[in-house]
Amino acid sequence: MPKVGWIIDLTKCIGCHACYVACKAENRTPLRTDWRTVIMRESGTFPAVKREFISLSCHHCDQPACLKSCPTGAITKRADGVVLIDQSKCNGCRYCTFACPYGAPRIDTDTGKVSKCTMCVHRLDAGLIPACAATCLTGAITFVPDFTGTTGARPADMHDPALTKPNIKFVMPS
Amino acid sequence: MNVTDATLLVKIEGGRPAAFLRASEAGIVGGTNTEFVVWSGGAAVKFNTVDTADLLPGAVTVNGITCKTAFQLYVERVREKTLAEWSAICGVPVATIQKLGNELAAAGRKGCVTMYRGSVQHTNGTYTGMAILSLNTLMGNYNWKGGLSFGGGGWSTSYSGAPYSQNTVPGGVTESGVQLTRVKSKYEISTEYANKVAAGQNPYPARRPWFPLAGHYNYQEIFPSIEDEYPYPVKALILYWHGMPYAAPSARATFERVMNARVNGDYKLPLVVAIDIAMGEATAWADYVLPDTTYFERWSVVGLTPTTINKASPVRQPVVGTVNPANGDYVGVLPQARIMEDIFIGLGNAMHAIDPSVPKPPWRNAWDYWGKAIANLAAQSGGPGTEAVLARGGRFEDHTEAYDGARLRHRFGGRIYFFSEKLATKHHPMTGEWFDGLPKYEPICDLLGRPVAEQDQGFPLELISYKMSWHSQMHTCRYPWLMSIQAENFMEMNPVDATARGLRTGDRARLVSASAPEGVEGLVRVTSTVAPGVVAVSHHFGHWEMSSRPGRVNGVQTAFDASRRAGVNANLVMRADPVLPNVTLQDVVGGSSSFYDTRVEVEKVA
Numbered sequence: 001m002p003k004v005g006w007i008i009d010l011t012k013c014i015g016c017h018a019c020y021v022a023c024k025a026e027n028r029t030p031l032r033t034d035w036r037t038v039i040m041r042e043s044g045t046f047p048a049v050k051r052e053f054i055s056l057s058c059h060h061c062d063q064p065a066c067l068k069s070c071p072t073g074a075i076t077k078r079a080d081g082v083v084l085i086d087q088s089k090c091n092g093c094r095y096c097t098f099a100c101p102y103g104a105p106r107i108d109t110d111t112g113k114v115s116k117c118t119m120c121v122h123r124l125d126a127g128l129i130p131a132c133a134a135t136c137l138t139g140a141i142t143f144v145p146d147f148t149g150t151t152g153a154r155p156a157d158m159h160d161p162a163l164t165k166p167n168i169k170f171v172m173p174s
Numbered sequence: 175m176n177v178t179d180a181t182l183l184v185k186i187e188g189g190r191p192a193a194f195l196r197a198s199e200a201g202i203v204g205g206t207n208t209e210f211v212v213w214s215g216g217a218a219v220k221f222n223t224v225d226t227a228d229l230l231p232g233a234v235t236v237n238g239i240t241c242k243t244a245f246q247l248y249v250e251r252v253r254e255k256t257l258a259e260w261s262a263i264c265g266v267p268v269a270t271i272q273k274l275g276n277e278l279a280a281a282g283r284k285g286c287v288t289m290y291r292g293s294v295q296h297t298n299g300t301y302t303g304m305a306i307l308s309l310n311t312l313m314g315n316y317n318w319k320g321g322l323s324f325g326g327g328g329w330s331t332s333y334s335g336a337p338y339s340q341n342t343v344p345g346g347v348t349e350s351g352v353q354l355t356r357v358k359s360k361y362e363i364s365t366e367y368a369n370k371v372a373a374g375q376n377p378y379p380a381r382r383p384w385f386p387l388a389g390h391y392n393y394q395e396i397f398p399s400i401e402d403e404y405p406y407p408v409k410a411l412i413l414y415w416h417g418m419p420y421a422a423p424s425a426r427a428t429f430e431r432v433m434n435a436r437v438n439g440d441y442k443l444p445l446v447v448a449i450d451i452a453m454g455e456a457t458a459w460a461d462y463v464l465p466d467t468t469y470f471e472r473w474s475v476v477g478l479t480p481t482t483i484n485k486a487s488p489v490r491q492p493v494v495g496t497v498n499p500a501n502g503d504y505v506g507v508l509p510q511a512r513i514m515e516d517i518f519i520g521l522g523n524a525m526h527a528i529d530p531s532v533p534k535p536p537w538r539n540a541w542d543y544w545g546k547a548i549a550n551l552a553a554q555s556g557g558p559g560t561e562a563v564l565a566r567g568g569r570f571e572d573h574t575e576a577y578d579g580a581r582l583r584h585r586f587g588g589r590i591y592f593f594s595e596k597l598a599t600k601h602h603p604m605t606g607e608w609f610d611g612l613p614k615y616e617p618i619c620d621l622l623g624r625p626v627a628e629q630d631q632g633f634p635l636e637l638i639s640y641k642m643s644w645h646s647q648m649h650t651c652r653y654p655w656l657m658s659i660q661a662e663n664f665m666e667m668n669p670v671d672a673t674a675r676g677l678r679t680g681d682r683a684r685l686v687s688a689s690a691p692e693g694v695e696g697l698v699r700v701t702s703t704v705a706p707g708v709v710a711v712s713h714h715f716g717h718w719e720m721s722s723r724p725g726r727v728n729g730v731q732t733a734f735d736a737s738r739r740a741g742v743n744a745n746l747v748m749r750a751d752p753v754l755p756n757v758t759l760q761d762v763v764g765g766s767s768s769f770y771d772t773r774v775e776v777e778k779v780a
Contacts, residue, residue, distance in 0.1 A: 018644075
């Protein structure tokens with residue numbers, strides 16, 4: 001069965017945070033529980049200065065470290081590759097927040113448990129694409145229903161994809 | 175191809191280009207005072223009688239009048255300074271200017287120079303804007319693909335032969351007289367001017383500036399003019415979505431003085447009514463606050479900027495609340511909120527009930543007005559009809575209609591000017607000098623034309639403001655999701671300037687200017703994205719109202735959210751004009767506030 005994944009185009013992201021807001025609006029996560037974030041950073045010295053925007057959520061890895069770390073069996077991986085945390089089984093131990101190299105699992109400030117990007121499974125199951133990808137103004141976020149290959153080129157300081165085999169690729173500036 | 179004024183002769187009077195020479199003045203037989211004149215074959219002739227004319231003939235004498243072509247004047251203006259001198263003024267290296275010039279020239283008609291607030295909302299903004307546009311004139315890129323666009327425009331909500339005339343109010347009043355802010359009026363028509371001349375005085379300066387050429391309402395002059403009762407006192411004010419003390423530079427103190435001012439025991443401005451969606455910085459002072467609907471709860475036809483090259487008329491309509499299908503009555507989500515048009519119709523009906531001589535509004539409700547406006551644009555030129563327009567959220571030309579070969583389909587058809595006669599024939603209302611009809615550089619000046627930099631020694635940094643990509647102006651502080659991206663804004667500075675002041679990211683500091691020595695206090699962020707010598711502050715934060723503090727309604731404390739108050743508002747520090755300190759620096763030609771001409775210092779708060 002094909003597996004899901006992302007292509008994040010860093011040459012198209014303008015840092016508008018529409019994906020972040022779309023995620024909040026779609027999933028109604030608590031105010032400080034952010035399933036998708038946009039990393040903003042800069043390099044260089046004026047006038048040769050560059051800004052970088054990287055929109056990230058859960059990479060729905062082939063070998064999810066979060067799943068391995070979970071002592072309650074709350075974390076599962078669906079046949080299509082979506083990694084989910086069952087809120088009725090999560091006990092809030094937060095092991096997954098330490099295990100994930102990418103910071104995807106988030107502490108739910110309302111319940112004290114951990115939640116994360118579901119890739120909008122409720123939308124996928126209805127034949128729609130995730131809210132962030134549907135909202136992105138510039139086409140920087142592409143939802144891929146049949147992800148193939150490996151991460152390849154990636155932003156500086158991102159952890160080694162060999163650790164968990166994330167289903168994400170990046171289009172990097174030349 | 176567009177026609178320009180390049181070869182048209184301009185009269186030189188008193189050493190300045192004064193106005194276009196007319197055929198009647200040139201002594202051309204049968205020449206009228208509406209016909210321009212060119213220099214061709216060593217003689218002055220009517221512009222429309224020859225195929226070619228001299229572009230750079232130097233100074234020529236026509237019927238005893240010294241003249242130069244508009245392009246001659248433009249070239250002389252450009253060459254008043256060397257490239258090195260221009261470079262020294264703008265801080266862009268000569269080599270960069272030459273490289274950009276070459277790139278632009280190589281692009282031909284597909285190259286374009288555009289502008290927005292940053293380059294023109296200065297005291298010298300009109301002249302700078304003219305200079306920028308003249309580059310496009312040199313390129314000849316107007317109306318070409320990739321060149322300067324005037325926009326596709328939209329369909330009309332009101333036109334001859336339209337199905338409805340929803341703007342007609344039987345027995346209604348029409349506006350007349352001089353506007354409070356004196357836009358579109360010349361000082362020289364005023365009683366003040368006449369009285370001064372009659373008394374043998376120099377009529378200049380006017381008490382406050384007049385703006386004969388300003389096309390938009392010069393917002394920043396409203397409350398200072400009320401304070402000065404100039405040109406007349408104001409007894410009532412209706413504000414709609416108005417946040418001037420927050421949104422205009424250097425406006426808060428004057429606004430609050432006006433709100434508190436009394437004349438012989440009575441309020442100077444006795445009645446203020448605000449229609450607003452939030453308890454904003456101006457609305458909080460109103461005698462009556464009428465709750466407005468959100469943009470999800472109303473109809474309107476949205477105008478587009480010239481960046482949209484297709485013809486389009488976006489139509490907004492309620493997506494929440496309920497519309498009565500029988501009569502169009504709308505009830506929003508909150509029971510007391512009303513669409514602005516419904517508020518005005520309700521007021522009109524109430525006034526008519528009290529005094530039958532006041533005409534009854536001809537509309538039942540907001541839909542009665544907007545439905546007709548939308549029907550008109552939906553019917554124009556064989557349009558698809560209201561139902562189709564509402565279903566699509568507007569009326570839109572197909573995108574394939576944007577171009578006609580290498581040219582834009584929607585074009586500007588008028589003459590393009592290097593020399594603005596309209597400008598050259600008006601006086602500066604304060605100095606009495608003629609305005610200049612040509613693009614020019616002038617330093618940032620106060621209302622008497624005196625450079626401000628010389629008055630602001632000790633404030634070495636330049637203050638700019640900008641908008642973040644996830645906020646718009648002043649209202650988005652009410653959206654918790656947006657405020658959770660970044661809880662407050664910063665005084666952003668280059669590492670060079672921060673280091674010199676011992677400042678690091680996260681330090682508390684005070685931003686001060688010559689006219690705001692008390693300044694505002696906030697956090698510093700050190701970033702190389704800001705040029706040395708500049709302090710940048712985003713314009714969304716630093717509110718003091720917006721229900722960021724508790725209010726009282728009928729003795730009961732209202733809900734509030736203190737997070738809306740986070741951060742700093744640079745407008746509070748922006749430069750007041752040294753000549754009229756109750757208003758910000760402004761462009762006395764175009765009427766805009768100056769948003770980028772304040773010199774500041776950033777002081778560490780221990």
